[in-house]
Amino acid sequence: MKAAVMRGIKDIRTETVPDPVLEPHGVIIKVKACGICGSDLHIYKRDEQGTIFGHEFSGEVVSVGDQVKGIAPGMRVTAVGFRPCGKCFWCSQGKGHRCSNMALLGYQFPGAMAEYVHIPFAALGRTVFPLPEELSYEEAASVEPLSISYFSVNRAQPKPDESVAVLGLGVIGLYAVQVLKSFGVTRILASGRRAARLRAATECGADVVIDAASQDPTAAVMDATANMGVNTVVECAGQQDTFDQAVAMARGGGKILLVGIYEQPLTWDPLPAISKNLSLIGCLGGNFPASIELLRSGKVSARPLITHRFTLDQAAEAFRAQLQDPGAIKVMFTMD
Ligand SMILES: [Zn+2]
Ligand SMILES: [Zn+2]
Known part of the structure; x- marks a missing residue:
């Protein structure tokens, strides 16, 4: 599949990388929209190799691990991506969502600036959130x-x-x-x-x-x-x-x-x-259900914030715009 990959200081390239591999507790999502985050830019300025960014995203579920309940292919979703460590107190209690040493999507493992993304810990309503019909993929990528x-x-x-x-x-x-x-x-x-x-x-x-x-x-x-x-x-x-x-x-x-x-x-x-x-x-935390409802009800609008849209092939250009264009607020990859 295609992905935007870090290859050095302010050097991001669209490359072909291996497709993600489905794990028993995971889902694979075909990415439809993904925003560039300020946190990505901090790393973009450093000499990083191989990172695939992207934690503000939405898409369509294409495959579902056999341990996952309530999520089916074809669902339009946004998701929180992390991988529990499997070793800490919370993980040993089967509460991976509280893991104190979790790896983060788009940093420690490949994110959604790609055609497909793997969410290793998929739990309906906890890490994977179905989208109401009214929400576009672009708005859904603004939920995070x-x-x-x-x-x-x-x-x-x-x-x-x-x-x-x-x-x-x-x-x-x-x-x-x-x-x-x-x-x-x-x-x-x-x-x-x-x-x-x-x-x-x-x-x-x-x-x-x-x-x-x-x-x-x-x-x-x-x-x-x-x-x-x-x-x-x-x-x-x-x-x-x-x-x-x-x-x-x-x-x-x-x-x-x-x-x-x-x-x-x-x-x-x-x-x-x-x-x-x-x-x-x-303050460090999020609330996806409340945010989805704010967008659905129209009380909050993503529209004034999304200033630039690029395809995955334009990854280098997209990151330059987010970093340098004084008019840039949120730069978004759209995959349709
Ligand atoms: Zn972010
Ligand atoms: Zn843990």
């Missing part, structure tokens, strides 16, 4: 990143009359804006840098959009909240300056959701967090 935004925002349980700032307007931040909207939050402030993403933030429902390249986000938020600051900050950028802004713009008793992945350790003065009684909440 949306699920991270949903999981994170849900940790804060925001109320409609609260104000919430979203820092960092990549895909996770832009979905966070839409999820906040779906919670009924009426005062959403969004801060980011690129023109295309600032426009998308407006389209996603942000009430105040702050260009962090030309404005001080903290001052802008204070201005827009009569110097009160916001109830909750969703920190999706993972930078020292956005972390500092989050602490500075959160009001007394406020919450800071730490969603963005920090590539560097932080230095920070905890005193403002102490004196304002702030809650810092780490």
